[in-house]
Amino acid sequence: MTNLPVPFIIVLTILGLVGVGFYCLLATRNLIKVIVALQLIIKGVFLAFVLAGNLTGMISIAQTMGLTVIVADTIVAVIGLSMAVQIRHKMGTLDTKALSSLKR
Amino acid sequence: MDINFLIKSMLFLPLVASPIVYLLGRSSVRKGTFLGMSFAKMFTVLIILLEGCLTYFTAKDWIGTSSSIYTNIGTVLIGFDGVSCLMSLIVVILGFCVTLFSFPYMQDEDGEEKFYALLLALIGSIVGLGISQDLFNLWVWFEVMAISTYFLVAFYHEQPASLEAGFKYLTQSAVGSALALFGIAVLFSQTGTVYLPSFLGAFTALDPMLYIGGILIIVGFGVKAALVPLHTWLPDAHSQAPSGISAMLSGIVIEAGLVAMLRIVIVLNEVTHIWGLILLVLGCVNILIGNLMALRQTEVKRLLAYSSIAQVGYMLVGFGVTLYIGFTTGITGAAGGYFHMFTHALMKGLAFLAAGALLYVLHLAKGNHSPLVLDDLNGASKKYPAVALMFSVALLGLGGLPPMAGFMSKWQILVGVAQGQTAWLIAVVIFVGLNSILSLAYYAPIINRMYRHEQSEVVTAGEAVSSWMITPMVVLTIGILLLGVWPSLISKITVPAANIFLSPFGF
């Protein structure tokens, strides 16, 4: 394992994070876990940015973009969680099954 | 006036005004008077009108030149070109109409001040998206736009259906943004900069990173632009949102996703024309699926939402064909796509506003949050002649019948397709034409229902329509009819916008 170049490990980590995030998104039935899964995916992408900055040598630009991404996705998480709270109030449950009335 | 100043103020005006509107509105809530709220509403309209003036002056300075105008905010490059002009124009017109429409519609709603504040933020972010010239800036404004819409879609937070639509929209849109960001990261890793012009020489046709990045970009922004099969959030979100927001969403927000995708794909297309083919095929799928799904709908706003999916397909066909067959045969397809963006904003905006007006007077004004179904429309023309007439104009225009503007924009797109001169492109022309007729099969019965003599019960018990709602609809109707007989009015903007396909950076 230690013979593998560093970028390769990081690429694996990125794919791992994004993959786990998507799997969680598909498999979970709890709204909060959905938001957490989204966070996982974004963090994986953030890592991709860091890697890209490293590979091209443009570390400062990558860092700036990364910070902006963190801010943006935190706002999205906050809004998502507040919606989850409202759903809990109105429908009494955090199960995604409650969210399948709009179809066809 | 210095044009750089004009461009920057065009961007910052709505963004700065947004919290002011919120505070003004909030003060009335806390003090329990209506004065603050009225000030807030008037202030919103004023800001939008001011924004319109700024757009006009900027456009006036720009229209003579044939290229983009660049300026800086710090080290970030922004530029005003044809696409920016078109986006700002659409968002100002739609924003103005939606604001006026929402005065009676959102009256006394819980959280009304947030509505207008977020609407201004939405307008500002779309202007920002239009003038972005680098990859990351584009994504940031795209994200701000998305964030402004999340709460607007779930505005009726007491209604379970709205919350459901809002949550699903948020999740899928966030997934899309993440994928788009991933694509940007991949592209960034190859060139070390997010500055778009630098991508021109960065890839060869066999570079796998090009394809990975490109696909992620298309899928990521495509979720927002309602490509099939990424469109599943759209019928819920557009039908549950307040009608003014439905108009904004269908009219400009999904197009903004399309524009963001195009900015990047145009550059990638320099290497290989396969991207145009993908967009062309996806466009045809959109048209077919959108029309077939809309055919069996019974709820009016859901029907209009599915029809938006089909209309995005037309735009994709126009853009795709210009990207695919190369620019030497002309940019008519892309100019048609941009023209269709404009006419769709007008027509779908009018359709949603008319449906919203009927929804309001028949259901909402009585506190009833049930959706507007087709049976409710029976006989509506006797009681609401103006709304029925304007709704008919919008629907017939969406179906591509003259003398409405939709006919002219579809024609321009099809001219672009036909210029390929190959047999299967002619087949695409016939396919698109037949689908237009299929769409008439669900638009025309609505008009027939409205003009019946026998009124449905809700129509008989309905309230009167306020002139705050009628006026913006009249503005949109006049625009549709005018462009329908005089299509070259907008060519000064759509043709330079399409020229970006030829020379991505105006150099």
Place this chain on the structure above:
Amino acid sequence: MSSNLLIPLIIGVPWLGALIILLDKDRHEKLQHSLAVIISLAAAAAAVLLIPQTSKEVAFSVKMGSAFGNFSFVADGLGVFLTLIATIIGSLAVIFSVNYMHGEEGLGRYYAYVLFFIGAMSGLVLTSNMLLIFFFWEITALCSYGLISFHNDDPKAVRGGIKALIITSVGGVGLLAGALLLFVYTQSYDLNVFLSNPSVLPAKMLAFLGFMFLVAAAAKSAQFPFQTWLPDAMEAPSPISALIHAATMVNAGVYLLARFFPAFAGIPYWKEAVMAVGVLSAFLAAIMALFSNDLKRVLAYSTVSQLGYMFYAIGTGDVFSSQFHLFSHSIFKALLFLGAGAVIHCVGTRDMTKMGGVGKKMPYVQWMFIIGALALAGIPVLNGFWSKELILEAGAATDVKVLYWIMVFVAGLTALYTCRMVWMVFFGEPRSDYHAHRAGAAMKIALAPLAAGALVSWLSIDWFSKLLNSGSLPFHTLKALDLTEMFHEVFTLQTLIPLAVIAVGILCWFFRAKLAGITKLFGWLRYLADHSFGFEGINTGIVKATQNCAEGLRVTQTGILGLNILAVLCTIIILFSLFAIGV
């Protein structure tokens, strides 16, 4: 007045009138009636003033940029002729409507659609820009739809309207594809540029263009295989059936073929295809007319049949006689429809089996109708006889004799079903308890000029030839006949054959009791005719298939969040794999 002022007036004044009447919001009925009549008469006057201005020069043009071309209008012979028909018969139909639509709700919408249509029809024939031809083509389809489904509460009317819209629009796609091809190869939207040099298109493309235009024309003129929409369009008020579905819109198909004939005549099998379409339509429609019991449906089938004659004439190469028959047909068919409208309005039913003896209660309408019927059957001296004979002469001169004999047979069938129709409605004893009141003054005023036209319009052949041949149509070679030449052409031994067949047809009706045995043998034909020879079944099949497809597709919208995200992932995977395979 010069043509660059008249043409915008002919199109613009009715459109403006439509807008004004619509904005009145049905508050003043008398005002709506009078305004409509005045405006349509004004348009007709402008059309008449246009006659001396006929020329091949562009009369009026507006530049619209590269994707839209120049919106140009030319007042050439063909255009002026059809504009005259559209506006004059239009005003007569509007005058008739003053009585027919008295007291109806939604009158503003009615007159708006009618005036909008008149302006659009004039625009269709006067323009030389392909985009505008398609533009006005679709507007006429829109007005036709709006007027057929005027009584929105009647599901039959709504179905008929949507059916007409969809079928004619499907044909319109042919026109669209053709127009686009034309632009792409000639780099101009002006059809005269194309007509002056059709070989600028490669042979395969030219053939494709020709057949696409044939499809568009056949759909618009309700020819085989698109004939099913016209009978169902009879749900429209009768003045509309007279104006749109007899005298003007359905002629748009014939106009299209006549206009582009010089370019398409050379395409292999094109003329034969046009002839075949014409003959099939004429024959099948005549049989369907023979078996129908609905007065307006008989007239609808008869329209399809007569349009078949016009298509046949173009197929033989004689564009002149097709236009002359169009002239006669517009007059006598409008007369018949307005007469039928008067009968239906006053008697209250469309079913001929419930009529009989109406002539005693409505003598004026009876005689007007009979004049129209005589013209339709092709009885000598009336205008229908001359134009039909000219077509049959042209047909006799072709190589494919079998088609000629079928057309002669159809002339006999025409006489038969016409006699049947007139007899069942106006003569004999009343077969049911109906109450017929006299026709109103406006109805009578509208019928008179048409009857006069049916009697004498053939005398104007001299002027008609001059109109078409004055050099305004530089790419067409048309016959030019004056009165004596026409007599020479028609009064030959050849003419006796169709006349004999017509006489046999009339005799068949009067001796129908003796022929009852043979009629029973054709029972199976009645079944086929009632079901429109299977084409109605095809229509229903297509509609059902689409609806089922759409209904089946609805399951994809599951509403489950997980599945939606799965769709996103699948898209990425599919696109990746496509590239992996391709690249």
